[in-house]
Amino acid sequence: MAEQHWIRARHEFRGLRTAEHFFTVPLNHGLVEAWGTKEGHVPNESTGETITVFAREYSSTEYSEEEAARLPWLLFLQGGPGGRGNRVTSLAGWMKAAAKDFRILMLDQRGTGLSTPVEQHTLALRGNAAEQAEYLAHFRADSIVADSEFIRRTLGSAPWSVLGQSFGGFCALTYLSFAPEGLREVMITGGLAPIQGPADRVYRATFRRVAARNAEYFAWYPEDREVVTRIARHLQETPEYLASGERLTPERFQMVGSFLGGNTRVDALHYLLEDAFVETAAGPRLSEAFLEQVRSLVSRTANPLYAVLHESIYGQGEATKWAAWRVLEEYPEFEPTAAEPLLTGEMVYPWYFDQDPALVPYRDVAELLAAKEDWAPLYDPHRLATNTIPVAAAVYKDDIYVDHELSMETVAAVRGLQPWVTGDFHHDGIGEDGEGIFRRLFGLVRGAR
Structure with missing residues (x-):
């Protein structure tokens, strides 16, 4: 495999410090297939093909570089699918609150932004439609989680904290299902996916x-x-x-x-x-x-x-x-x-x-x-039912994208998940009062009353 990790540039402006990380990851992590194979099916070995995943690190200049380097990581998983990481020019909203305790890592999910891109011209290089579909089957939450865990280990991080918004919350549930050893705590906003059913x-x-x-x-x-x-x-x-x-x-x-x-x-x-x-x-x-x-x-x-x-x-x-x-x-x-x-x-x-x-x-x-009929499962109901990782979620009563009733089914299915149910926000609550929402969820996972 090519060099696994390199930093292209670092910058400071308006109270924030950034570093641009690139990671070489397997297209097919192998384990992804093992998570969800049908009974009797032998998972494919990794083809050896790799792609690049980009992530931008954000920290506050209130800390020196040495102090910031000692802060624990918070991985942010954004909405989507197909969404690149947010490009911010100052620490505001939830990031302002989070930067007091964390270094923030913002992924460009595979296929987006500065990660190996998927667009019509690059996808055409894969071959015919069937070959393209096979390639894109590696771009769901299971692969995003495998990338995330690969990156955590490459950075030498202890189990880290995760904040997932919308589809990012779906990914966080997949993370809890298949790699909980990589997690210290999980916070979810508007993203409690139904874990079963069509x-x-x-x-x-x-x-x-x-x-x-x-x-x-x-x-x-x-x-x-x-x-x-x-x-x-x-x-x-x-x-x-x-x-x-x-x-x-x-x-x-x-x-x-x-x-x-x-x-x-x-x-x-x-x-x-x-x-x-x-x-x-x-x-x-x-x-x-x-x-x-x-x-x-x-x-x-x-x-x-x-x-x-x-x-x-x-x-x-x-x-x-x-x-x-x-x-x-x-x-x-x-x-x-x-x-x-x-x-x-x-x-x-x-x-x-x-x-x-x-x-x-x-x-x-x-x-x-x-x-496609052989999609791998994205969640492990048994693992979620016996979960030991602190989890808190903002559940919006009138969310038109992630249904409240289905979200509450998931609350009941994940052991220890603490819901904060509110009618004050809709799906974009994190954009309206991200600082307040983050503090509320962070207090829940850290045991604040």
């Missing part, structure tokens, strides 16, 4: 939550109910094009429902909608400003892995088969042709890969991943 039940719960959030939003802004319906009808009848050249369809417009997932974003939806139309010689048309704002919300150019791998994060032992698309049939109020169509959330549908030019090159591999 993806369908996740989306049934999600559609119910999103429908309720639509109702809440339109009660606040009743005038927007008419605007949303008007836009959907207009897009059915009148071609409108984004600046990138593709047509904006009614179902892609519904994706602006991503605003509904947070306290800090939901009111911005009203500002988006209020200047949707302009009068032209040809009649009402969608404004250029509106179309540009929508483009940034409905394109996956910046993070195609999110769409390609999204349903696989729920795949355990069976195919997901476009679960959100199938379950949608049970919720006709989300159809763009409904009398008053609702806005959607983070669900991924097969038409994404026809309508978004950034995703068209991934169409065939996405179909193969949706049909």
Whole structure:
């Protein structure tokens, strides 16, 4: 294997100190397959192929370099899938609180950022769609956890602390399942995944939550109910094009429902909608400003892995088969042709890969991943039921992305998990009051009352 670890650069600015770490890790850790193989199946040995995983270290300049080097590590696992580590220019929010006790390590999860990238041109080098799908099967939470544990050992760290946001919380549960020896404590925000059951039940719960959030939003802004319906009808009848050249369809417009997932974003939806139309010689048309704002919300150019791998994060032992698309049939109020169509959330549908030019090159591999039947388990129910690692989680009552009821099932399934259930935040709570949320969870895992 090539050099396992090197630091490219160090910097100091605005009260923080950074170091840029690169790690050479196996594409196939071997153990990943051993965790989840079917009975009688012999796991494949590592192919010997390696990839690079990047991580940026953050610490406070309130400490000298020598003092900072003695601080324990906090690994932050961000949302996703397919999300790179946050690029911050000052210590604020949860990082401000965490930097008092830790050095923070922020991963670019494999395939993202400065880690060996996955994009259409690099993925094409893998060969045909089947070979690409085989490659991407190594980019789920199990592999991310294996990378993390490899990195911890390479750094010579004692068991470290982990903070997981959203999908990062899913990864933290996988870490507790398969490598608890690497963990001192775990904190999770908006990320208690269901540890058993098909993806369908996740989306049934999600559609119910999103429908309720639509109702809440339109009660606040009743005038927007008419605007949303008007836009959907207009897009059915009148071609409108984004600046990138593709047509904006009614179902892609519904994706602006991503605003509904947070306290800090939901009111911005009203500002988006209020200047949707302009009068032209040809009649009402969608404004250029509106179309540009929508483009940034409905394109996956910046993070195609999110769409390609999204349903696989729920795949355990069976195919997901476009679960959100199938379950949608049970919720006709989300159809763009409904009398008053609702806005959607983070669900991924097969038409994404026809309508978004950034995703068209991934169409065939996405179909193969949706049909993949031998996904390895991502969690060990027995290990979680006998867990001894301190765990605390912020559970948001009205989270439209990670259902409260399913989260509470997971609370009951993980021994010693301390939930903090609150209706004060939505999925983006860590962005609204990260400092307060971190302190609350840190106090729970450290035994504060």
